[in-house]
Amino acid sequence: MAEEVKLFGIWGSPFSRKVEIALKMKGVEYEYIEEELGNMSPLLLKYNPIHKKVPVLVHNGKPIAESVIIIEYIDETWKHNPILPQDPYERAVARFWAKFIDEKCLPALWNSTWSKGKDREAAIEEASQHLNTLENELKDKKFFGGEEIGLVDIVASFVGFWFGALQEVSGLELLTEEKVPKLCKWSYEFVNHSVIKENLPSRDKLVAYLSARFADASK
Numbered sequence: 001m002a003e004e005v006k007l008f009g010i011w012g013s014p015f016s017r018k019v020e021i022a023l024k025m026k027g028v029e030y031e032y033i034e035e036e037l038g039n040m041s042p043l044l045l046k047y048n049p050i051h052k053k054v055p056v057l058v059h060n061g062k063p064i065a066e067s068v069i070i071i072e073y074i075d076e077t078w079k080h081n082p083i084l085p086q087d088p089y090e091r092a093v094a095r096f097w098a099k100f101i102d103e104k105c106l107p108a109l110w111n112s113t114w115s116k117g118k119d120r121e122a123a124i125e126e127a128s129q130h131l132n133t134l135e136n137e138l139k140d141k142k143f144f145g146g147e148e149i150g151l152v153d154i155v156a157s158f159v160g161f162w163f164g165a166l167q168e169v170s171g172l173e174l175l176t177e178e179k180v181p182k183l184c185k186w187s188y189e190f191v192n193h194s195v196i197k198e199n200l201p202s203r204d205k206l207v208a209y210l211s212a213r214f215a216d217a218s219k
C-alpha cells in the first residue's frame with residue numbers, strides 16, 4: 001500500500017519544524033499543509049480536538065498529535081537512521097532530557113523574553129540555570145545524541161535556533177560564548193547540519209515576525 005503522510009504545521013513553529021526534521025532524517029515523503037495561528041482549519045481541529053495545535057501528523061488517515069510523540073512514532077515506523085538510542089537505558093535518558101527541555105527550558109526561555117517585571121527577572125534566572133544544565137549535559141559530545149543528531153538535539157532546536165532569534169529581538173544575552181561555550185558550539189553545529197539547515201525557517205523572516213510581536217508586546 002502506498003504510504004500517505006501529511007503534516008499540518010506552521011512555518012515558524014519549532015514544534016512542527018521538529019517533526020519535519022524527523023521526517024527528513026528518515027527520507028519520508030510527505031504533504032505539508034500550512035495552518036494559521038489563531039485560525040486553525042476545520043481539518044486540524046478535527047484531527048487534534050483536544051489541544052487544537054500544530055503539529056499533527058496524519059499517517060494513512062490516522063492522526064497523531066504532540067511533537068515528541070510524533071517523532072517517536074516516526075522513529076518506530078521507519079526504523080532506518082534511528083533517532084532514539086536502541087539501548088533501553090539510553091532511550092530512557094534521551095526521553096528524560098527531551099522532557100526537561102520541553103517542560104522546563106522552553107517555558108523559561110520563552111518567559112525570559114515575553115514576561116514583564118518580576119516574572120521576567122525570575123524567568124531569566126531560571127533560563128540561565130537551565131542553559132547551564134544543558135551545557136553540563138553536553139560534556140564533550142558534538143551533539144546531545146553523540147556523533148549524530150538524536151531526539152534530544154531535535155527537541156532542543158528551540159534552544160539552538162529560535163532562542164537565538166529571540167535574543168536578537170529582545171537584547172537578552174543568555175546563550176553566549178562567554179556563558180555557555182559548549183552549548184553555543186552545539187548550536188552552531190546543529191543549525192549548520194545539512195538536514196537541519198534545510199528545515200529551519202528563514203532567520204530573517206523569523207526575526208522580522210518576532211520583532212513585530214516584540215514591538216507590540218512592549219507598547
Ligand SMILES: N[C@@H](CCC(=O)N[C@@H](CS)C(=O)NCC(=O)O)C(=O)O
Binds near residue numbers: 012038066067
Ligand atoms: N506540546 C505541543 C506544543 C505545540 C504548540 O504549542 N503549537 C503551537 C504553535 S508553536 C500552536 O499550535 N498553537 C496554537 C494555539 O495555541 O492556538 C507539541 O509538542 O506539539
